[in-house]
Amino acid sequence: xxxxxxxxxxxxxxxxxxxxxxxxxxxxxxxxxxxxxxxxxxxxxxxxxxxxxxxxxxxxxxxxxxxxxxxxxxxxxxxxxxxxxxxxxxxxxxxxxxxxxxxxxxxxxxxxxxxxxxxxxxxxxxxxxxxxxxxxxxxxxxxxxxxxxxxxxxxxxxxxxxxxxxxxxxxxxxxxxxxxxxxxxxxxxxxxxxxxxxxxxxxxxxxxxxxxxxxxxxxxxxxxxxxxxxxxxxxxxxxxxxxxxxxxxxxxxxxxxxxxxxxxxxxxxxxxxxxxxxxxxxxxxxxxxxxxxxxxxxxxxxxxxxxxx
Amino acid sequence: xxxxxxxxxxxxxxxxxxxxxxxxxxxxxxxxxxxxxxxxxxxxxxxxxxxxxxxxxxxxxxxxxxxxxxxxxxxxxxxxxxxxxxxxxxxxxxxxxxxxxxxxxxxxxxxxxxxxxxxxxxxxxxxxxxxxxxxxxxxxxxxxxxxxxxxxxxxxxxxxxxxxxxxxxxxxxxxxxxxxxxxxxxxxxxxxxxxxxxxxxxxxxxxxxxxxxxxxxxxxxxxxxxxxxxxxxxxxxxxxxxxxxxxxxxxxxxxxxxxxxxxxxxxxxxxxxxxxxxxxxxxxxxxxxxxxxxxxxxxxxxxxxxxxxxxxxxxxxxxxxxxxxxxxxxxxxxxxxxxxx
Numbered sequence: 001x002x003x004x005x006x007x008x009x010x011x012x013x014x015x016x017x018x019x020x021x022x023x024x025x026x027x028x029x030x031x032x033x034x035x036x037x038x039x040x041x042x043x044x045x046x047x048x049x050x051x052x053x054x055x056x057x058x059x060x061x062x063x064x065x066x067x068x069x070x071x072x073x074x075x076x077x078x079x080x081x082x083x084x085x086x087x088x089x090x091x092x093x094x095x096x097x098x099x100x101x102x103x104x105x106x107x108x109x110x111x112x113x114x115x116x117x118x119x120x121x122x123x124x125x126x127x128x129x130x131x132x133x134x135x136x137x138x139x140x141x142x143x144x145x146x147x148x149x150x151x152x153x154x155x156x157x158x159x160x161x162x163x164x165x166x167x168x169x170x171x172x173x174x175x176x177x178x179x180x181x182x183x184x185x186x187x188x189x190x191x192x193x194x195x196x197x198x199x200x201x202x203x204x205x206x207x208x209x210x211x212x213x214x215x216x217x218x219x220x221x222x223x224x225x226x227x228x229x230x231x232x233x234x235x236x237x238x239x240x241x242x243x244x245x246x247x248x249x250x251x252x253x254x255x256x257x258x259x260x261x262x263x264x265x266x267x268x269x270x271x272x273x274x275x276x277x278x279x280x281x282x283x284x285x286x287x288x289x290x291x292x293x294x295x296x297x298x299x300x301x302x303x304x305x306x307x308x309x
Numbered sequence: 310x311x312x313x314x315x316x317x318x319x320x321x322x323x324x325x326x327x328x329x330x331x332x333x334x335x336x337x338x339x340x341x342x343x344x345x346x347x348x349x350x351x352x353x354x355x356x357x358x359x360x361x362x363x364x365x366x367x368x369x370x371x372x373x374x375x376x377x378x379x380x381x382x383x384x385x386x387x388x389x390x391x392x393x394x395x396x397x398x399x400x401x402x403x404x405x406x407x408x409x410x411x412x413x414x415x416x417x418x419x420x421x422x423x424x425x426x427x428x429x430x431x432x433x434x435x436x437x438x439x440x441x442x443x444x445x446x447x448x449x450x451x452x453x454x455x456x457x458x459x460x461x462x463x464x465x466x467x468x469x470x471x472x473x474x475x476x477x478x479x480x481x482x483x484x485x486x487x488x489x490x491x492x493x494x495x496x497x498x499x500x501x502x503x504x505x506x507x508x509x510x511x512x513x514x515x516x517x518x519x520x521x522x523x524x525x526x527x528x529x530x531x532x533x534x535x536x537x538x539x540x541x542x543x544x545x546x547x548x549x550x551x552x553x554x555x556x557x558x559x560x561x562x563x564x565x566x567x568x569x570x571x572x573x574x575x576x577x578x579x580x581x582x583x584x585x586x587x588x589x590x591x592x593x594x595x596x597x598x599x600x601x602x603x604x605x606x607x608x609x610x611x612x613x614x615x616x617x618x619x620x621x622x623x624x625x626x627x628x629x630x631x632x633x634x635x636x637x638x639x640x641x642x643x644x645x646x647x648x649x650x
Binding site for chain 1: 380382410413423429432478489492
């Protein structure tokens with residue numbers, strides 16, 4: 001297991017480095033912060049002084065080298081906007097995003113396992129066809145459209161839900177979560193159904209029945225665990241998508257998470273904050289991937305052994 | 310004339326009294342997209358404890374379908390439309406799902422052919438072998454595991470205690486088949502059905518598995534129904550044989566008598582195509598043609614299209630299974646013509 005972990009960590013660390021490099025360079029393509037932060041009337045000397053203070057006058061490779069040197073010391077620089085340490089701002093915003101993603105995935109997985117299993121138990125029944133149609137629809141709806149329609153109908157016309165913001169009771173969660181939920185939920189129902197149909201028709205399920213196992217035992221004891229693998233893969237992918245997709249939802253609903261922070265930093269050419277936010281997101285995805293792999297290995301002995309020592 | 314080497318060694322004679330399994334007039338329909346077809350047509354046979362009956366036939370002849378109807382594991386597209394299956398003192402076809410589950414293991418049990426697929430890949434084998442005891446005897450996980458280890462020892466798995474924690478993919482094909490058999494005989498069923506238990510194995514392992522089944526049959530006093538297409542396996546390991554063709558029984562009786570003196574042209578054709586019996590230097594005889602589509606079974610004899618004896622009567626009238634000896638029968642209008650003189 002430790003060998004397995006070590007191998008996975010090493011192989012996932014490479015993309016992490018690539019992401020860090022990519023963001024550093026791409027951010028600098030968005031434009032020069034000097035134009036944004038200094039008034040148009042600023043003199044050439046003032047502009048040069050500003051650039052020199054923040055290191056923007058250096059060649060990009062030198063800037064990159066300095067940046068990497070700081071990152072290794074866990075120094076992520078300060079925000080151009082507020083002067084606050086970038087790390088602090090990012091860590092403040094991150095829990096809001098994590099909460100949103102965690103609650104969404106929890107609802108999506110539990111709901112999809114129940115509905116998908118039910119649909120798979122009797123393929124082509126009315127329940128199966130209804131859930132297939134609805135989940136397909138859910139998976140196909142664009143989230144920004146759904147968010148805007150949600151605000152229009154429930155926030156503006158009916159006035160029963162807030163249009164944005166985080167102040168208030170549990171109702172502030174409804175629209176952001178519904179928006180984030182709809183696609184993963186639809187996709188997961190389809191995946192659970194598909195893998196459960198396959199698992200339930202496997203010979204070992206027939207064997208379990210030949211031992212006199214009850215239907216609960218057959219479905220939850222034998223089939224579900226085998227059906228978990230593909231579900232886990234897709235759920236992991238969707239969770240990663242959620243951390244990214246938070247950008248849209250947080251912007252529309254004014255949710256003070258890392259997605260909103262990223263958008264604001266880009267608009268403000270606040271490189272240090274942007275880089276810290278992307279780095280944290282990348283690390284989260286990196287950890288999430290390892291977590292998924294560990295889950296695989298725990299669920300299936302064949303995976304544990306597939307990795308040569 | 311001795312048809313095949315080692316034909317039916319000295320076995321106890323058929324016992325009197327209730328058979329462990331009695332199948333009578335069993336018919337099964339398959340509901341397919343292009344209509345309903347009869348996959349098993351009026352099949353009857355019975356087997357006593359301590360004896361082995363072989364269901365012999367080509368792929369698609371209905372032998373596996375017969376076995377699955379007996380243990381109640383037919384796919385939803387298949388439906389039992391007639392007949393009875395008596396085991397454990399009742400007609401199991403009339404029982405509800407719950408009552409039937411109670412018989413699955415202690416009374417009726419089945420071994421499937423592909424042991425890798427038949428074992429759950431994500432559970433240690435010890436847990437799977439202990440499951441019958443958990444379900445039917447209400448044992449705890451720990452007690453069931455002890456039972457599982459005991460079973461593994463009985464079927465000849467080395468170091469059973471350590472191996473109980475292993476997963477199916479960590480065993481060889483022969484060992485997996487042993488595990489599957491162990492699971493099926495866990496509760497000493499009255500009747501053990503074995504659906505092509507050795508098809509996926511090489512010949513030496515095949516012989517070991519068949520010997521294991523034979524030992525277990527004696528030790529646990531089970532009736533064994535062996536589903537196979539392998540004539541040599543039938544000759545060596547079965548007492549009685551039921552030969553099926555296109556869902557119908559064409560001949561039945563003690564293996565020794567049927568193989569020595571077949572009374573149905575299909576049986577004769579099968580036996581003639583065994584290499585050991587053929588004349589040297591001549592092409593190996595084969596039963597020409599292929600079985601009819603189930604959707605297109607002729608009104609008369611099911612075998613007429615491939616039969617060397619077929620005449621007009623065969624096209625109109627389906628031959629009934631009629632006695633050709635004290636314990637045997639064949640479904641052919643002209644079975645006397647085949648009788649060896």
